[in-house]
Amino acid sequence: MTDSLPAPSDDALFALPKAELHLHIEGTLEPDLAFELAARNEIPLPYASVDELERHYDFSDLQSFLDLYYATMDVLRTEADFAELTRRYLAKASSQGLRHVELFFDPQAHTARGVPIETVIDGIGAALDDAERDLGISSGLILSFLRDQPVDDADRTLSAALGRTDRIIGVGLDSAEVGYPPSLFEGVYARARAEGLHVVAHAGEEGPPEYIRQALDLLGAERIDHGIRAIEDPELVARLASEGIALTMCPLSNVRLRTIDTLGEHPLRRLDAAGVRVTVNSDDPAYFGGYVGDNFVAVRDALGVTSDEARRFARTSFETSFAPDERKRELLAEVDAWEG
Template sequence: MTNGALTDEALLALPKAELHLHIEGTLEPELAFELAARNGIELPYASVDELAAQYDFDDLQSFLDLYYATMAVLRTRDDFAELTRRYLRRAHAQGVRHAELFFDPQAHTARGVAFNDVVDGIGDALDEAERELGMTGALILCFLRDQPVASAEEALTAGLARRDRIVAVGLDSAEVGYPPSLFEAVYARARASGLHAVAHAGEEGPPAYVYEALDLLGAERIDHGIRSIEDPELVARLAREGIPLTVCPLSNVRLQATPDLRDHPLLRLDDAGVRVTVNSDDPAYFGGYAGQNFAAVRDALGLTEDQARRFARTSIEASFASRERKDALLAEVEGWQP
């Protein structure tokens, strides 16, 4: 243990919600090979170890190239169920009690996978986790910002028919050069239909993208948002309006958004009154699930019991869970004994 602070066991046991998790980013090398064999797909790697060695990249684009290449093994409803099942079990072991999962339908339908097979497969695993683990969750349909807006409109149309599973829309993939403003009309339709709105902004993109996500997209949460620290007026606004940031420390380091975790703005944002949460993003690729991100923050920045408990409470309050579910989870946080 570092800093004489919280143990790994305590941080793993801390009840929490995960609000920034791409389900496709939980595809571990072992499962990729299992699904490739099941579906008769030949991966361009000779072994699990060779594929695992590829999970070493130095920027967002090199990560995305591998991310979309390995995604090819996901073909059926059962594939998405198994992917989600394995994530939920790992997450539960690290204290996650509610998970709102991003998924990228455009990346799947473009490969001939049926939209409902994606949604139903993930949903099957969520139902199983609720029965067996007491976890709850929902889906956030993410638009790929580097794809045509018309494609996002098609994805939204499909998503609106699945309000039984989908609670919000999001915006992800390569950020630079694709400002949130491109998707203003898509978001307006989603919000008018009753969906919540979140958006990736301020990871590689500038603080201006965070303003756009708030003002043009109506984002209720900002995913990443760490470059907000560069704009004191924006930081003050985030704190004043209570806008949560879903921060992913290990992801930020692996993608060089913050090359050294000791320089990460997480605690500075917290000190400024911004509501921050700790999440894993694409944990198969970035080396840690939710509890491990808490431990990494502890080791690099120091983490007090009060801070850890506050981040967990914020994750629950910032979720789209029912008030009853939030209250039950908040009670678990209060009962946490580090």
């Protein structure tokens, strides 16, 4: 398909088989579920209604979002809560073409509230098992360290999680980026790699291109989450392309957090044209106005993404996932059979 041919329809983009490699499960907490869980767990929310909570979704930057994000997740307390949160995400994303997900979770944000890490993992895991059986969605779980918390706490969190490598396939690095370079976590990541875990890292969302280099050189990151500021550094772009490093990009998130002014300025298509492997993801869809299919529709509208490009992004999401090779082959065949 070329740019002169009709763009793929909403329905076609929703039907496109895809993996989501940048999804924070806590960021799928829709306002209505937040109020349901608050009532069930007898936790008062500082908002009178769903509408009032939604009015706080006008973020000025990453930190303004994180303040609300951590406050709202206080309603998550039990295995049943985490399972219900995950089931609702999977049902919604399944309707938008999700076939594989490697989702992030933030254990430190829960253990700090007295919620055991096992409660979080087992609740999410139960929903993932149900989705594999009922929806045909394969999955993996990536433990994300909070980069604005002490490194020693990340190290303790990794130790606590090593007994659950039946569920956890890798580690990541998220939360407030500026002032917390990847270099701080070099030792923790070395431990994780030694244990056979995959490693990814948020870098270059608000932080400079140098953070992307550190994530690659010091952490051994296999994928870079976000990475939009790579576009500022031609040498880095060339390196990402030559080494086949995938960027798990989240277009609607970048606009809502004002790391770019408009979606038309998003570097996704320019990076793709430069040979960088890019994927399209939703990040925290309950807060940023769209799930994974919605993000594909948004980049079609704003950037003119074609069917060929959408297919390439979907293929890249499976090729750069940590799914077993046999599963990748199955999913890539589904992409090839897609009629965009």
